[in-house]
Amino acid sequence: MFLNTNTLLCILSVFALVQSGEKESMCSSSIGDKCTENHNKYSKEANDWHSRIKNQIQQALDEYKPCMAKNCSCHKDVLEKDLLPFKGGITKEMFTLAQSKGTKYQIIDGKLYRQKDCHFPARCAGIEHYIKSLSPKLPNMELAINTRDWPQLNREWGHKPAPVFSFSKTKEYYDIMYPAWSFWEGGPAIALYPTGIGRWDQHRLSISSAGDKWPWDKKEDKGFFRGSRTNEERDALILLSRSNPDVVDAKYTKNQAWKSDADTLFADPAKEVSFEDHCKYKYLFNYRGVAASFRLKHLFLCKSLVFHVGEDWLEFFYPSLKPWIHYVPLSPKASQEEIMKYIMYFKEHDSLAKEIAERGFQHIWDHLTDKDVECYWRQLLKKYSKLVKYDIVKDYNLEKI
Numbered sequence: 027m028f029l030n031t032n033t034l035l036c037i038l039s040v041f042a043l044v045q046s047g048e049k050e051s052m053c054s055s056s057i058g059d060k061c062t063e064n065h066n067k068y069s070k071e072a073n074d075w076h077s078r079i080k081n082q083i084q085q086a087l088d089e090y091k092p093c094m095a096k097n098c099s100c101h102k103d104v105l106e107k108d109l110l111p112f113k114g115g116i117t118k119e120m121f122t123l124a125q126s127k128g129t130k131y132q133i134i135d136g137k138l139y140r141q142k143d144c145h146f147p148a149r150c151a152g153i154e155h156y157i158k159s160l161s162p163k164l165p166n167m168e169l170a171i172n173t174r175d176w177p178q179l180n181r182e183w184g185h186k187p188a189p190v191f192s193f194s195k196t197k198e199y200y201d202i203m204y205p206a207w208s209f210w211e212g213g214p215a216i217a218l219y220p221t222g223i224g225r226w227d228q229h230r231l232s233i234s235s236a237g238d239k240w241p242w243d244k245k246e247d248k249g250f251f252r253g254s255r256t257n258e259e260r261d262a263l264i265l266l267s268r269s270n271p272d273v274v275d276a277k278y279t280k281n282q283a284w285k286s287d288a289d290t291l292f293a294d295p296a297k298e299v300s301f302e303d304h305c306k307y308k309y310l311f312n313y314r315g316v317a318a319s320f321r322l323k324h325l326f327l328c329k330s331l332v333f334h335v336g337e338d339w340l341e342f343f344y345p346s347l348k349p350w351i352h353y354v355p356l357s358p359k360a361s362q363e364e365i366m367k368y369i370m371y372f373k374e375h376d377s378l379a380k381e382i383a384e385r386g387f388q389h390i391w392d393h394l395t396d397k398d399v400e401c402y403w404r405q406l407l408k409k410y411s412k413l414v415k416y417d418i419v420k421d422y423n424l425e426k427i
Contacts, residue, residue, distance in 0.1 A: 079371055083378070086350035093346060093393065098401035100346040100393040105406055108202045111187045115415035124170035124188035127178040131169040132424055133407075136162040139424035148222055149173040152207025154427050156403045164404075166418040167411045175316040177201040189410070194318035196338045203342040204406060205399045208320050216279075218298045223320055227396040229301065233327035234391065236302035242380045245330060249274040249369055250307035252299045254281030255289055256315040259335060259358040263311055264291055266362040273369055276311065304328050308379065309369060313358075314339045326352070326390040331372060331383040335360070342402060343394050352386035 093100035112120075129150060130141045138161045144150040153171060170190050172178055177195035179185040185200065192201035207213070213223030223229070251263055255278050267276035277296035278289075287293060301321075304310055305328035312322045312332060318339040325332045334349075336358040349355035354368060372379040 075367060075371065083350045086348060090348055090351050095392050098393075098398045098405060101342055101398070101402055102405075104203065104340075104342050104345050105402070105409065109409055109413065111200055112189060112413050116189050116410075116413045118416040120186075120188045121168065121170065121414075121416075123186065124190045127188070127190045128170035128172035128192075130421070130424065131157070131171060132418070132421055133157070133161045133164050133167050133169075134418070134420045135166070136164070138427040139421070140427055141424055144173070146173045146207075146212065148212035149207040152209065152211035152213075152222075152224065153204070155210040156205070156400055157407070158427055160400070160404050160407065164407055165411045167407065167414060168418055168421070169407075169410075171204070172201065173207065177317070189413075194339055194341050196340065202406070202410070203340065205342055205402055206320065209396070209399045213320050214315075216281075216298050218300055223324075226323070226394075226399070229324055230327060230391070230395070233301050233305065233324055234329075234387075236305040237327055237329040237387070240305045240328070242308070242329065242383070245308045246306055247308055247373060248272065249276065249309040249311060249333070249365075250304060251276035251311040251313075252279055252296060252304075253313070253315075253319075253321070254279050255291070256281065257313070260313045261291065262360060262362050263313075263365060266365055268293075269362070270366065273366065275307070301325075301327075305330060308383075309333060309372065311335065311356075318344070323390055323394060326386045329383055329387045331379045332386055333368065346393060347386070347389060350382070352382065352389050354382065 129144055132139045138154065138158045140150065140154070150173060153173070170188075172190050172192040174192075175194075177192040177199040178190045179188055179200040180198050181187070181200060182198045187200045190201045191204045192199070193204060193206035195201045195203060208223050209226040211222060211224045213219070249263070249267075251260070251267075251274075253260065255261075260276075260278075263274060263276045264278060267274040278291060278293065279298050280290070280295040287295075290296075301324045304325065307328075308330055310325045310328060310330045310332050312319055312325055313335045318341045322332070322334065322341075323343070332353040333356050334347075334353040335356045337349075337355065347353060354372070356365070356368065360368075
């Protein structure tokens with residue numbers, strides 16, 4: 027549903043009146059009859075909306091306990107929860123099932139080996155960067171690492187538990203999350219990043235520098251999104267942008283599956299925008315892709331307010347981020363009108379928006395360093411190896427990395 031000019035002006039007018047305490051004022055006649063007719067309704071809705079958001083933020087602050095930056099402890103609960111289905115031990119039969127769902131690796135006498143075929147060489151390379159550096163101090167083990175976008179073993183579909191390592195999942199999956207290959211290499215390959223996003227350590231520096239170049243008071247006061255139409259959840263924001271370009275700048279770009287303008291909602295594909303240039307805007311939107319989106323961690327580095335859509339799809343570091351503390355949670359079913367209301371709320375509560383943006387940046391900056399990624403791999407592999415209940419025999423069909 028599109029917001030017409032009269033309705034939008036009415037909402038903005040009522041928000042302003044509520045903020046100043048003039049709750050009983052009448053709409054200006056210049057706004058139109060529709061606003062006058064619905065003034066009382068909008069006043070009550072605005073009051074309820076403001077009160078609900080304020081209460082949610084306050085409750086989140088009251089319950090929030092910052093995590094300690096020691097031994098990647100912010101992410102410890104995720105690791106333990108993912109390994110819980112295997113607390114009784116991992117058998118050879120379980121690994122055989124897992125092996126059919128991923129790429130086989132072995133660590134033997136401190137050296138890393140992999141099966142000859144890897145469906146996504148850049149993804150394997152991004153994974154191997156971390157495992158290879160850790161392998162000299164790890165016990166012998168074998169791993170089944172899924173490099174596809176989608177997790178593999180869903181308990182609700184009747185799948186049996188098996189130790190498949192996947193970068194992203196929902197709670198319905200047995201898969202064990204690992205730090206995505208894109209922390210080092212691979213990731214979405216687009217014109218701006220033809221070999222994939224990669225090198226998180228370098229992006230941390232370049233994007234945070236861009237965030238400093240565009241401090242809060244210099245950022246453009248509107249929402250921003252660029253990305254391909256990997257799912258329909260993004261459509262409402264795109265359509266809102268078309269009807270209210272002064273509030274949101276959101277457009278679809280091409281991806282590898284693009285065939286026609288229908289894949290960009292019958293508009294010419296937009297040009298890609300670097301992460302650094304995202305920092306020009308106050309409000310940045312993150313939507314999932316096929317699974318979790320690779321962009322989320324990058325958006326926080328801009329020191330902009332992140333609107334994170336949906337809570338089902340995870341990467342290993344997501345649970346350490348808390349709604350209303352580090353980002354604004356948004357339903358994947360949010361309408362254009364609802365998205366507009368969120369944006370307008372934070373436009374009118376600018377200092378609050380800035381506070382959340384700063385906490386989001388600081389959390390990612392402090393707790394998602396390259397050392398944290400390496401630490402998570404180390405802790406994950408050590409704990410996993412202790413669950414293995416069979417002898418590891420070297421597979422001579424594998425190649426040394």
